Amino acid sequence: MVLTDIEYLISYLEAHNVPKIHKKRHTYLTYHGLSEHYTYILKQGIIKNSIILQDGREFNLSYIAKPDVISLLRDEVSKFTSQPFNVRIESDEATFYQIDRVTFWKYVNATPELQNYIKNYYRKKLSENIFRLQRMVMNGKKGAVCAFIYSLIDLFGRQISEGILIDFTVTNDDIAGFCGISSRSSVNRMLNELKQDGALTTRDRKFIITDISYLIDHIAN
Known part of the structure; x- marks a missing residue:
């Protein structure tokens, strides 16, 4: 059976015994602007991404309800990076793989299948961002x-x-x-x-x- 990109990623993380964490409903995994040295991959649950606008209001970006990397919107060499958005748990519970971000990029750079996943990840996120912008501007x-x-x-x-x-x-x-x-x-x-x-x-x-x-x-x- 041929695995999809995300299925391959999940199986890879499991094979490398990457630890998992669990978060309860309406708790936050990350906060916009705070430094973080982990990459998180949603295994199960529903989350909401949002940012804080200059006037203090929260602007929602997306729901994620399927296994996916939460954010790769920063460089791959820095041990710490500021988080691009808030991540709040919307299901009763959510499970995440938690991996040091430099280690994660080492895995990616050594594995063509993971490189393909990352390429498709950025393409998908760009498409989603364009759709959100169209929804805001054109309607x-x-x-x-x-x-x-x-x-x-x-x-x-x-x-x-x-x-x-x-x-x-x-x-x-x-x-x-x-x-x-x-x-x-x-x-x-x-x-x-x-x-x-x-x-x-x-x-x-x-x-x-x-x-x-x-x-x-x-x-x-």
Whole structure:
């Protein structure tokens, strides 16, 4: 069986007995701007990446819900590097591989398969950053909310009789943070519009998308 890049990385870490750590819900793994000498690889769980803006507000960047390296956005030779964003645990628990960052890069430089993973990692992160920028710049507030909810389908979507269940609880505060909206009341107003227009409903604080074409129609192409 041919392993995917991330499957190869996980098997490599296991073979080299890289230690694992466990973090509970709403605790932080790293903080934006603080020095860190570890590289972290998510094995299991859901995390949220965010940064702190100059006015003190938290701006959300992404959810990660599959095994992946948390951040490689710094050079490979420095033992310590400042963290590019906050990483908060959003599932009940998350498990990470924790490896000295210089050791991690030694593994990468010695292994073509890991080099391929890193190349694809940076390509994927660039694509995600472009998408987030487009969502912020090309859509109004309502379009940004529609685009964000639509993006949750790949991460947490599950088909049920009523539509597509987003099987994860997302708060209005988090939506505001992802969409660059200053208040949760604005988010609440837009969500009510989606519900009144028949595009969205909720059950047990989780979204059910009942009209996916409505979301697509409100996202700028």
